[in-house]
Amino acid sequence: MSSTAVIAARVAVAFLIVFVSGYRLSRAGKPYGTALLTIHKLIALGVLVFVGFTVYGANTEAALGTVAWLAVGLAVVAFVATIATGGVLSALESSPATVKVLHAVLPFVTVVATATALLLLPLQG
Numbered sequence: 001m002s003s004t005a006v007i008a009a010r011v012a013v014a015f016l017i018v019f020v021s022g023y024r025l026s027r028a029g030k031p032y033g034t035a036l037l038t039i040h041k042l043i044a045l046g047v048l049v050f051v052g053f054t055v056y057g058a059n060t061e062a063a064l065g066t067v068a069w070l071a072v073g074l075a076v077v078a079f080v081a082t083i084a085t086g087g088v089l090s091a092l093e094s095s096p097a098t099v100k101v102l103h104a105v106l107p108f109v110t111v112v113a114t115a116t117a118l119l120l121l122p123l124q125g
């Protein structure tokens with residue numbers, strides 16, 4: 001399995017791309033550029049899948065404790081909420097202000113929750 005530093009670096013670079021593309025989407029406004037929106041949502045989904053595989057791998061090597069599972073659960077909830085609000089913003093013709101605020105704040109909650117969950121995994125190195 002990859003070391004914690006390698007996993008953290010991959011997730012950090014992916015989140016950076018998601019944040020930069022998110023702010024560019026926000027600044028350019030609707031209609032959103034298809035390429036930028038596709039990059040934004042596919043990389044966001046990719047991070048979730050990558051974190052899922054990382055958690056699965058860690059749990060196979062040594063069963064995760066309650067605290068680690070709790071952190072993983074919180075990260076998944078934050079991810080799903082961020083993806084859902086992003087989906088609403090991209091699907092509707094005019095974006096509800098509340099959803100815009102949520103999709104501005106939830107990405108930070110997702111990053112913190114994901115970093116915490118990864119730190120609590122018993123990874124090598």
Ligand code: HEM
Binds near residue numbers: 029
């Ligand atoms: C972990 C997942 C995601 C993260 C971390 C994330 C992050 C961000 C960030 C930081 C912004 C800029 C918000 C601002 O201006 O304050 C943004 C904007 C946006 N995101 Fe995401 N995003 C995620 C997933 C998604 C998904 C899955 C979609 C679409 C299906 C999406 C659609 C959008 C759209 C349309 C905007 C522009 C909103 C606007 O006009 O203000 N996002 N995202």
